[in-house]
Structure formats: C-alpha cells, structure tokens
Amino acid sequence: MLTVKNVTKKFGNFTALEDINLEFISGVYGLLSPNGAGKTTLMKMLATLIFPTKGEVLYNGTEITALDEKYREILGFLPQDFGYYKSYSPVQYLEYLSALKDIKNPKKRIEELLEAVSLSDVKHKKMKKFSGGMIQRVGIAQALLNDPKILILDEPTAGLDPKERVRFRKLIESLSHDRIVILSTHIVSDIESIAKNVVMFKDHKLLYSKSPDEICAELGAANLEDAFMIVHGEESQ
Amino acid sequence: MNTKVNNIPMPSENEKAHSVELIINNGLPPRKSLISVITKLTENLGVKNIFSGVEDCALVALLLSIIGFFVWAGLFKSNSIQVKCPYFTLFTVTPLFYLAANILAAWKEDMAGVTELLRACKYTAAHLTALRMALFSLVNMLLVIPSAAILSIASDELEFLKLLLVSMSSLFIYSAFTAMILFKSAFKPSIILPVIWFLALGVLMSAIRIKTEEFLMNLSILTFALCMIISAVIYIILLDIFVKKGGKEYAYS
Ligand SMILES: Nc1ncnc2c1ncn2[C@@H]1O[C@H](COP(=O)(O)OP(=O)(O)OP(=O)(O)O)[C@@H](O)[C@H]1O
Ligand SMILES: [Mg+2]
Numbered sequence: 001m002l003t004v005k006n007v008t009k010k011f012g013n014f015t016a017l018e019d020i021n022l023e024f025i026s027g028v029y030g031l032l033s034p035n036g037a038g039k040t041t042l043m044k045m046l047a048t049l050i051f052p053t054k055g056e057v058l059y060n061g062t063e064i065t066a067l068d069e070k071y072r073e074i075l076g077f078l079p080q081d082f083g084y085y086k087s088y089s090p091v092q093y094l095e096y097l098s099a100l101k102d103i104k105n106p107k108k109r110i111e112e113l114l115e116a117v118s119l120s121d122v123k124h125k126k127m128k129k130f131s132g133g134m135i136q137r138v139g140i141a142q143a144l145l146n147d148p149k150i151l152i153l154d155e156p157t158a159g160l161d162p163k164e165r166v167r168f169r170k171l172i173e174s175l176s177h178d179r180i181v182i183l184s185t186h187i188v189s190d191i192e193s194i195a196k197n198v199v200m201f202k203d204h205k206l207l208y209s210k211s212p213d214e215i216c217a218e219l220g221a222a223n224l225e226d227a228f229m230i231v232h233g234e235e236s237q
Numbered sequence: 238m239n240t241k242v243n244n245i246p247m248p249s250e251n252e253k254a255h256s257v258e259l260i261i262n263n264g265l266p267p268r269k270s271l272i273s274v275i276t277k278l279t280e281n282l283g284v285k286n287i288f289s290g291v292e293d294c295a296l297v298a299l300l301l302s303i304i305g306f307f308v309w310a311g312l313f314k315s316n317s318i319q320v321k322c323p324y325f326t327l328f329t330v331t332p333l334f335y336l337a338a339n340i341l342a343a344w345k346e347d348m349a350g351v352t353e354l355l356r357a358c359k360y361t362a363a364h365l366t367a368l369r370m371a372l373f374s375l376v377n378m379l380l381v382i383p384s385a386a387i388l389s390i391a392s393d394e395l396e397f398l399k400l401l402l403v404s405m406s407s408l409f410i411y412s413a414f415t416a417m418i419l420f421k422s423a424f425k426p427s428i429i430l431p432v433i434w435f436l437a438l439g440v441l442m443s444a445i446r447i448k449t450e451e452f453l454m455n456l457s458i459l460t461f462a463l464c465m466i467i468s469a470v471i472y473i474i475l476l477d478i479f480v481k482k483g484g485k486e487y488a489y490s
Contacts, residue, residue: 047357068268069359077357083350085290096289099281100358100365142354 001025002046002064002150002180007055009041016041019055020206022199024150024180028172029209030191030198031184032224034232037201039184040080043154046182047077059150073102076148080155080184082139086128090119090138093127094145101146113141116171118164132159140168144175151175153183157190169194188225198224202231268481271473274364275371281360287368290349294341299376302334306384310391322442322450323388323395324403329438331404332411335377336431339415342369343426367480370415374472377408402461403453409468416475 004022008015017038031039044050045057048065057064064071084093091110098106114123117137127135136159143151157165165187172181173194185191191198192212200208200215208215212224221227269277279287288295309330346352346362355362381404389397414430421427441449 044353049353049356072357072359072361075357077354079353079357081350081353083352083354085349085351088290096282096286097354097358099278099283099286100355100360102277102281102359146359 001060003058003061004042004046005056005058007042007045007052007057009038009045009050010053015204017201018204022206022209024182026176026178026180027196028176028181028183028191028194030195031182031201032186032188032191032198032228033184033201034235035186038204039201040154043077043152043182043184046150047075047152048072073146074149076143076146076151078139078143078153078156080158082135084127084135084138087126089124089126090114090141091123093138094142097142098145103146106145109145109147110141113144116144117141118167133161133164136160137164140171149179151179151181151183153181155184155186157185157187165190188223188228192224200228200231207231269364271367271371271477271480274360274480275368278360278364278368287372288342290351291342291345291369294345295338295373295376297341298334298338298373301337302377302380305330305333306380310387322446323392324400324453325438325442325446325450327384327388327400328403328407328453329435329442331381331407332377332434334380335373335408335412335415336434338373338376339370340426340428340431347426363482364480366419367476370412370476374408374412378405381405381408396458399458399461402458402465406461406464406468409465409472413468413472413475416472416479419475419479 002024004020007017007020009017020042031042033039041050045052046064048071051065059067059071088096091114094110094113095106098110103109111120111123114120117140119134119137119141122130122134127138130138136156140153140156143153143156157168160168169190172183175181176194176196183191195212197209198212198215199206208218210218212227215221215227216223219227219230221230282289309326343366346355352362355365381401385397385400385404388400389395411430411434414434418427418430
C-alpha cells in the first residue's frame, strides 16, 4: 500500500499541493484535474524525483526514499515529457533502460511490450523518425519493463490516436489487478470505465479520491465529464 | 545507586538478540557503495553502453584534448611562453578531457530530457553519472601518460615522473571539485567550475607565471605524490557519498 500522508509541496512561496492524504491499494487511480492543479507534482513525489516540503510518502509503512532502490525496483514511471535519444531505436533504448533497471535477459520482455504498444514493425527504426504518439508508446513500454508493482504514468495518452487510446486502456485494465496504477489525464474517457478511484484537486487541495460513480452521485452529475465541469467549470483559465 | 531503577525489567540477552535480528531482517537495504555500483552497472550495461547517448560527447572531448595537446606541443617547440613554465601549463590543461566530457555529457542528457526517467530507475542517473565520471578520470589518466612521456623526451630538463605527478594532481584536484559541485548542480551542466579554474589559473599565468612555475618546480616529487593521493581519495569519497545518497540531495527543488 502506498500512502501519501499530510503532504504539502511548496515551490518557494507557492504552494502546489497542500496537506494531501491519499491511499493507493491496487487498481487504477486516475488523476483528473485542470492544468497546473498539481498532478505532475504529486507523481514526481511518488517517483522520488522531488520531495514533500511537509509530510511523507510511505510504501507499506516505510518512507519511499528510505527504501531507496528497493522502491525503484518495483516502480514504473512515465514522465510527462518522455526523454529519449533520437539516434536510438526502441529496442536499443529499451535494452539500455533494462540494464539500468537491472532486468535479466530483457530481450523477450522487450519484444512483448513493443507488440503490446503496436511498435513491432518499427522496433529497429531510429526514434527521430517517430511521431509524437509513437514516442509516447515507447514511453509506456519502458514504464512496464520491470513489471512494476507501482506504475505511475503522467498523461500517458497524450498524442495517442483513438485506436491506440482504446488499446492502451485495455492494456492498463489487464495490468491493474495486482498492482497500483496511477495515471493523470485530461481525457475523461481514458479513466471513466477503468478507474477504481478518481482523484481530483481543487485549489491545490484534495477534493475527491472516490469511484467515478460516487463522485457523480455526490455532485448530481450525469457522468464524470459533467462532474468535472461542475467542479472546475467556473474557474477562469 | 537507586534500587528502584534496577528493578525495572530489562530485556534479556536473548530478547535483545532477537530484536536486533528483527531489525536486521526487516531493516532498510544498505546503500550501495561506489565500487559495487561501478562493477554492477558495468556488467549490466557492457562497456559499450556505458556512454549510451553520450558517445559523441566523449569523442568530441577526446578530439579536443588531442588537438589541445598538439597545439601546446607546437607552442612548446616554437619556444614561446609555455616553454618557460611547462609544469604550470601542464597543471592547467590536464583536466581538459575530463572537464569537456563531463559537461558535454550533462548537456546532452539535459537536452534529451532523459534525467527524470533515469532517476526513477533502479540504477539512477546519479549512479550512471558517478560511473561515467570515474571512467572519464581513467581515460584522462591514460592520456596523461603519453603526454608526459613525449614532453620528457622532448626536453632534457623535464622529468617524466614529476610531469606525470603534476598532471595527476591537477586531474584529481579538478575531479574532487567537480564531485563537490555535483551536490548542487542536480545534473544540470555547470560551467562554473571550468570558468573558475581557467580564470584563476589564467590570472596566475599572466601575472606571476614565472614565480608559480618556480614554485611548482621547487616542490618535490613526494609533495606531488601526496597531493595526488589526497585529492584522489577525496574524489573517491565524494563520489561514494554521491552514489549512496541516491536522489535525495539532488532533487531539483
Ligand atoms: N519546479 C517548479 N518550480 C515552481 N513552480 C512549479 C514547479 N513545478 C511545478 N510548479 C507549479 O506547480 C503547479 C502545479 O504544477 P504541475 O505540473 O504539478 O501541474 P499539473 O496538474 O501536472 O498540470 P498539467 O495538466 O498542465 O500537466 C503549477 O502552478 C506549476 O507552475
Ligand atoms: Mg502535469
């Protein structure tokens, strides 16, 4: 179980997240909030890239930074801006990342994952020739390399076409039974049918961490998109 | 002695041992040392992949150093300023490869935007950086040997061993400073150190180069050997701390 306990994150004087309490057990958790709400900030803290100003993040009761590599071993992470080397092919890049993730005999796993994100045909092509959506799929594949217990995906569907989006949703659903999947998105349909909990922030505080149905019932909304508009519709951009 | 205090039931030796065992078994993993990271990562990556993505940076740095050396050797032969202070010049330019390779590699990783991704891997960007730094030092050391040999052959007054030790001292002093600022730079390429290094030594060079050269010339081989050993040890210790602290000290914010 991954626990976010009284976490506040400040950047200088600016409070990005305030006193957040969350529990992740297993299944899909969808972070659904407007730009600048703090989704990436939370995910970076969960991936040990930045650290809470106050509070702590615990995995089965131990601070994740103290767990160090034991935590990173079970972590899969896709940053919002997925970086790669242009002159590398997906296979080369995934082999490189497998070495850093300490994965033994990764070849078969890489083949399977590239199949799962429909990149088998171009697996030896240089990534500089790839479209944005194809790069994003390499990013999704690398997050899954170590069969992570905790999978954190920051806007994984950005740039994916509708067909790939459906494929991604199915992939995530099939993976979600025995692990924690936390993903952020702006597209309600990405998570509406598969998320066990939807996490919403308002004014940098936690508003909801509940099932889509519960949120809709509470707000009297017909669907999650309605619920989002009820919560954030009034906000000026 | 207060007998009441002595009546408080204390755990028996067995209980103590049991508790210690519990802590050890369930405790936190020990942080990896520099040596274990270097050997394990080299094994995982294979020598070829250690510089993945930054191969070109290492090559450019190598080229730069070789050109630099020949330019200097040319000046040396033409009897210009450097001939009057070979030790000082050698001290100044020795870390050129190490410096260029580190900065170019950090710059390239930053441009590619891979650092965040690498920091979430089991072996993190910090581990990879430490391994690359260690190897850059090694390559720089290998470059120093032929340079010192060529110089000592070219001139009767220059001693091979002393040239070598001056170079190595310079390399490890520079490396130790590099490791020190790693703690602040959070994987962003930092040109502060090379600027300070060349500025400070450049000022010395233009103002009191003869004096500095005499000073270096009068130092014994033993002094340089000690200097090299001490700075190398500091460098290794700093890299080891860098590896053990993992991400925590190096977060962006
Ligand atoms: N390093 C930083 N320094 C200062 N402010 C930051 C930093 N990182 C994020 N912020 C601020 O924190 C707030 C939350 O940012 P965050 O990236 O977490 O939002 P988000 O929910 O992921 O938005 P988006 O949907 O656009 O990705 C924003 O106002 C942002 O400007
Ligand atoms: Mg974001």
